[in-house]
Amino acid sequence: MSMFGGGFGGPGAGPGSAPMGGLGGIGVNRGGGRQVGAGEGLPFAGIPAELMAGVAKLERSEPDHAEPADTFTHQPPRTGPLTMVSLIRGHGRTFAVAVALVIVETLLLQAGPLLVQIGIDHGIVPRDFDIVLLAAGLFAASVIAGWAASGARMRQTGRLAADTMRDLRVRVFAQLQRLSMDYYTREKAGVIMTRMTSDVEALQQLFQEGLAQFAVQGLTMVVVTVVLFSYNVQLASITLFLVVPLLLVASLWFRKASDVGYRRQRDTIGAMFSDLSENLYGVRVITAHNRQERNTAAHRAVVGAYRDANDFTGHINAIYGPGTSVIGMLGLAALLLIGGNMVLDGDLRIGELTAFVLYLNAFFAPVQQLVQLYTNYQQGRAAVLKLRELLAAAPTVPETPQAQPLPRVRGEIVFSGVTFGYEPGRPVLRDVELRIAPGETLAVVGPTGAGKSTLAKLVTRLHDPDSGRILIDGVDLRSVTLASLRRQIGVVPQEPFMFVGSLRDNIAFARPEATDDEIWSAVDAVGLRELVERTQLGLDAPLHERGQSVSSGQRQLLALARAFLAQPRVVVLDEATSNLDLRSELLVERALDRLLDGRTALLIAHRLSTAMRADRIIVVDASGILESGSHAELVATGGHYAGMYATWSART
Template identity: 75%
Template sequence: MSMFGGGFGGPGGGPGSGPMGGLSGVGAGRGTRRTGDTLPFAGVPDELAAGVRRLEDAEPEHGVPEDRFGHRPPEGPALSLLSLLTRRRGVFLAACVTILAETLLLQAGPYLVQVGIDHGIVARDLPVLLWSAGAFTAAVLAGWATTTARMRQTGALAADAMRHLRVRVFAHLQRLSMDYYTEEKAGVIMTRMSSDIESLQQLLQEGLAQFAVQGLTMVVVTAVLFHYDAGLAAITLLLVVPALFAASVWFRRASDVGYARQRDAIAAMFTDLAESLHGVRVVTAHHREDRNIAQHRTVVGRYRDANDFTGHISAIYGPGTSVIGLLGMAALLLIGGRMVLRGQLSIGELTAFVLYLNAFFAPVQQLVQLYTNYQQSRAAVAKLRTLLGQAPTVAERADPVELPPVAGGIVFEKVVFGYDPARPVLRGVDLRIEPGETIACVGPTGAGKSTLAKLVTRLHDPDSGRVLIDGHDLRDVSLVSLRRQIGVVPQEPFMFAGSIRDNVAFARPGASEAEIWAAIDAVGLRDLVERTDAGLDATLHERGQSVSSGQRQLLALARAFLAQPRVVVLDEATSNLDLRSELRVEQALDRLLEGRTALLIAHRLSTAMRADRIVVLDESGVVEIGSHAELLAAEGRYADMFATWSRHR
């Protein structure tokens, strides 16, 4: 087999060299394993082992996650910050209590300073001075303890909420139909799962708690100020609160626009990056690097502009609130100082008043930054809510029928379908496939061959008409029971990062090693797999890039063998193989298709000739149906295609 060149990925195959090419060995020695690009990891060093064991012993039990996937979206409240915070009500209430205690303890200091000045220093009473100093120290230590407890509670709350949100978003992405992934860019989806959720994590872990502490501080301080002197408090606050309120309203409106632009710019940046990385071979082959860099510079520039805008409005709002606060402090010193001179206010009370007013304005500076984080998270929640509100177009019914083991009879009844409903790909298709029959679909590109296969696997639903298996409308049966009985081998098979064992057993994770080897034998890969020290545990790199396209196709066929489906859909499974390999695979296909219904998407007429019947499609729909001999005798569209193919093969 020249395509293998002595091993996976060798000359004539894919990237890499030597046995299995870029596949990494496993188990290079005692306590050693290899990860990634054959980088060795020799385990935990002996001098660190004891510490690792202590950490493991201290790790709390989290229990077994009870995540269950369903094709129907779970019922529950819409995504919001409140719904994330109240998932664990006990932890949420404990966090609220510690936040309240922390706020009150933080504001005990100015009162104790006033007591120490008026009743200790002015009255020359040393015990009172010592008592106030001791109480101040105790309040600081108690504040430290409550802050620690609050951070533990909010940290646990944020960790649980983020785990739940990540699983919820990921499960919904698994639930969405193929048309969503056709229309949406991969970089945008990655942004939802990474940047958007991370901004929420920062807010939930510390931001909202600080927001509550600082907000409560302003409320408590306002009450204390009015307790000391209502007139002075009213005058001081009336000078600053309206200005602060007006500035905050402006900042909120401007930041809403700015952070929405920022989220969109991040998504565009991820999209461009993902596309360039996935297409790196094409970029290199066509010397596109300079133009790609220029394009990425433009995309990053939009993100920079969005950051500049949000930075500009923050630069106006932050210093502006500082100026307002300092002007209020100056007014307080002037008015309060005159009241002290008149004997209407003690020095200690004025000192406490100044400290409390400073405590009123100090949170404003932190609230500016916290509000910035809140706005970013609010924009992220809006994006995530939109994603979670996206309904799958191929929806499972509320009470689906469990599809029993099928014989494999497939019927298309007056099927009309178009990816754009205004431009149908299939128009009124009527087709009956008998159980155990092999049907090949041929025709020009865009005629709807692959679309028929997608309708059988229910990746799409017809716009009108029905698709049935053994008399069951596919829209009435559960997706699990349907897809469990259908095996698919695409033209460009996908390999996941992991071992050969994991990829072959993808559809049947519980398959025994003997069953996996039987599937490997069926496609003739045993000798090649055994050339590696790791065997079935040899690592396939991301998307199977460590093996050639032909080898990926053989592994995909082995995966289909192991799944043992009742219906097999093959999208030109031999198109990437050389002639010798094609013969071996076709022999294996004969074994796979024996007794099973098969739908072959055939680009090579040599594949179509092996089918029981051939369906010829063009832009107008199905134009001919019959065996190879019958269609040649009819001297129609298929006969013309066969004559052209015969002249050029």
């Protein structure tokens, strides 16, 4: 049955496809704009007039966020390695205000024990109620001021975290757009996702609260140490020198162990995301082959490795946290014993001992906080290392600083001594010599793995040859800007990718500025007008993720419309008709005649019916180009192509 029988997602749609015209409800835009549906992803109908005043008021209250510093360029930016300091660079004013507020907050937090000491020694002991009242009032004022300073500091650190992470996300996304195809062949999609999700989130948590609290608690220990020695050098020395060495040894052990633990955590969470991503993308194959139980068991093992990493970090935290608590309690016990004896001997006042106990407790309390904060720091540090590795990766298909824009081409393509392999020492193409004349349609046929699609990837410069050159109108592809090259080359892959959005968005993907008339011309060129008009929303009909709401054949036709609209000078079709039924293939071939008219074309074909339409055919295998000529010439020579044609004719 033809896939054109029932509109998008009709009888020709694959299993699980949803009818395109039936997605979402149909609304009415009384302002005269496009019709929109109630479903997610449909066009925005506009803000009602009665709400505009409120929207304007809300916009005026929004802070003015500067544009991110990083934008996309094919040439990697000349920046140093990613560090926490480099992330703050450019936000110095916000950082400076946050640091000042941290100092104020810390000093206010430590005013309490001093006021308690004054209240006891100068108010309670001599029975002076005015001093007691003054100390209590100042205590309350310091608490309120500390609360205000803490709130202001949190606003500053929150803004710092939001701004730096926005810049980082843009920088990482631009780098992912910049990297070459072989990076995505080596790296799993789930691992890449962790860079933009859990790694950035770990850094955001650290910048928003972790670093500030780290500074507050660390500064608290410094301030308290100074205060303790100002009260009584002998008592402070005895108490701290009993405790600090033990804390130092425990902290050094914890740092070394946690470094190992949090690296394991980052690696295992990446593996978990990768396995999840692969299972989501392959859910149809998993269901078809009844692999749910086995895949669940495999995922359980992956999750188990992440659990083991968490168990390890939890174990070292369980040792370090209670251990430091015990050390602190022993220090307090020593203080009470020694200090109490000094009070009895008249060498220390009761208020000073009370303040000493409170300050020493304030010295040990940050240690407990620093355990958790160091955990957050280690997570952030591990994230920085992973992100630094990603940002340091260099594209294997670079754009040189001297690259020049490619002028409008006639379309001559020359392979000169081209050798290429995806793995070192295992070439797929060897010393290829090939010339495609301007306006010529060249078809490439041959067995699977012979390098047909590799030729197409080299022409579009998704890869560079290991040796030799590829020229377009006599210009080496390495010497021109990638944008100017790819603007003049249209590509229709074997499995075209559709994005979430409308039909209009997907067809105009390479030319977002195209008018509706131009889009409809592309739709007509591939014979899709009747089909599009059957949907209630027309060009505004939504597509689901990866185009799952349409059949594979319909996706191919949309990809051809996308290429037609781009109006390239060179067209590369990689098995572009392999997923079409006979009726669709006839429509596409008629559309190809219009698309290829006056343009150079490279057709990677399994179907000889497509290859026969080319001006010239080359036959390739692992040893290189075996034959070259028109369909009639190759059949007449009785070689490899003639054998392929005889086999194909016998089966049709």
